[in-house]
Amino acid sequence: MAQPENPYRTFVRRLPLSLAAAMLLWLLLLRPVLDRAVPASSELLIRAFEYPRVTRLVTAGHRVEIRRADFRSGSAIPTIPITEVHFNTILLLALYLATPRPFSRTQMERLFMGWCVLFSIQTLNLTFHVKLMYAMGLGEWSLQTYSDLARDVYSYLQYFTDLPARFAAPFLIWLGFNWDVVMRIVGAQRADDAPSGRRTRRTRRT
Amino acid sequence: MDLKRLWTRPESRFLILFIAILTVSFTVIALQTVNDAVVDPYTSFVARMSGGVLRLLGEDASVQGCMVRSPRFAVTIYNGCNGLITSLIFISGVLAFPARWRAKAVGAIGGLVAIQLINLVRIVSLFYIGIYLPRFFSESHIFVWQSLVILAGVSLWVVWARHASTAIEDNR
Numbered sequence: 001m002a003q004p005e006n007p008y009r010t011f012v013r014r015l016p017l018s019l020a021a022a023m024l025l026w027l028l029l030l031r032p033v034l035d036r037a038v039p040a041s042s043e044l045l046i047r048a049f050e051y052p053r054v055t056r057l058v059t060a061g062h063r064v065e066i067r068r069a070d071f072r073s074g075s076a077i078p079t080i081p082i083t084e085v086h087f088n089t090i091l092l093l094a095l096y097l098a099t100p101r102p103f104s105r106t107q108m109e110r111l112f113m114g115w116c117v118l119f120s121i122q123t124l125n126l127t128f129h130v131k132l133m134y135a136m137g138l139g140e141w142s143l144q145t146y147s148d149l150a151r152d153v154y155s156y157l158q159y160f161t162d163l164p165a166r167f168a169a170p171f172l173i174w175l176g177f178n179w180d181v182v183m184r185i186v187g188a189q190r191a192d193d194a195p196s197g198r199r200t201r202r203t204r205r206t
Numbered sequence: 207m208d209l210k211r212l213w214t215r216p217e218s219r220f221l222i223l224f225i226a227i228l229t230v231s232f233t234v235i236a237l238q239t240v241n242d243a244v245v246d247p248y249t250s251f252v253a254r255m256s257g258g259v260l261r262l263l264g265e266d267a268s269v270q271g272c273m274v275r276s277p278r279f280a281v282t283i284y285n286g287c288n289g290l291i292t293s294l295i296f297i298s299g300v301l302a303f304p305a306r307w308r309a310k311a312v313g314a315i316g317g318l319v320a321i322q323l324i325n326l327v328r329i330v331s332l333f334y335i336g337i338y339l340p341r342f343f344s345e346s347h348i349f350v351w352q353s354l355v356i357l358a359g360v361s362l363w364v365v366w367a368r369h370a371s372t373a374i375e376d377n378r
Contacts, residue, residue, distance in 0.1 A: 011364065012361070012364075012365075015357065015361060019353065019354070019357055023350070023353065026349075083348055083349065084348055087348060087349040087352065087353065088356075090353045091353055091356055091357060091360075094353070094357060095357075095360065156233075156236070159232075159236055160229075160232065163232060163285075163286060163291055164229070164294070164295070167291050167292070167295060167352075167356055168228055168295045168298070171295065171299070171356070171359075171363075172224065172225070175220070175221075176217065176221055179216070179217035182364075185364060185368075186364055186368045186371055188304075188367070
């Protein structure tokens with residue numbers, strides 16, 4: 001009879017390979033898409049709260065150019081590196097691929113939900129980069145347009161989405177959506193206690 | 207939403223505690239006084255360690271503040287590169303996980319040391335990538351090594367949580 005797989009061993013054995021696969025996937029397929037999708041989503045968010053709507057985020061190489069319609073022609077165009085904003089997709093993919101039964105329907109659904117959350121965090125991260133650039137990086141105009149409080153708030157939000165959120169989000173999302181699986185990996189929940197990766201029909205208690 | 211019920215669910219309690227500890231710790235290290243008194247000296251210490259390892263490997267390295275330089279290459283270690291982020295994420299995970307305080311203390315200290323060692327390897331390897339493969343320095347720095355260090359932190363947490371939860375089971 002075949003031995004039931006040990007989820008901890010499976011995870012530890014798969015993680016290096018998963019990381020390599022996630023890096024390749026991100027480099028070859030996802031990076032060009034995310035280089036455009038994150039700025040597009042961030043531009044939508046910025047313009048939703050902007051009057052008049054002047055911000056355009058244009059991807060050039062692996063940087064985002066901040067083009068405002070009210071910039072003087074010939075003025076320098078500020079840019080933000082975009083790779084750093086969405087490279088954490090590699091981490092989320094690697095963690096999902098390393099978990100047991102990564103291509104089951106449940107895991108794919110969880111990956112989709114997790115990716116949506118991560119994409120939202122990446123969008124917020126880029127948005128706060130741009131807002132901080134407006135609040136602090138445009139000289140006299142920034143001083144006239146934004147208050148000290150606004151500068152402090154945008155600094156903090158940019159810092160928070162830049163460091164703790166960017167690096168901790170993949171781990172938190174993976175853990176949050178896969179608590180039962182992760183607890184089986186760390187041995188805090190026995191396999192026979194936990195719901196399996198397979199979908200089970202819910203029965204109503206009477 | 208019933209907050210009390212939310213708190214009794216282990217996954218939501220872990221997430222709430224994790225985010226709270228992470229937010230507080232990152233807010234504290236962002237304060238100018240803490241940055242000047244702790245983060246900057248710590249980053250200089252990491253730079254001195256890296257310089258020491260590079261000298262052991264035969265590199266004519268010198269350290270000035272947070273900068274490690276040799277006649278062939280130079281790197282400046284910033285706040286995001288000193289291993290503190292991964293360490294704080296790891297410690298938040300350890301403190302938020304339901305385990306005994308002794309296991310948490312051992313995990314936090316052991317994890318900190320391990321993450322610093324991994325980060326040291328990262329800085330030294332990036333230094334040599336800068337010398338021999340300068341074209342790949344930026345990419346290696348941004349996504350290869352950052353991913354490796356964070357995943358190493360997650361792996362350490364998984365290994366620690368496995369031991370911590372086994373200890374709880376054994377004591378039941």
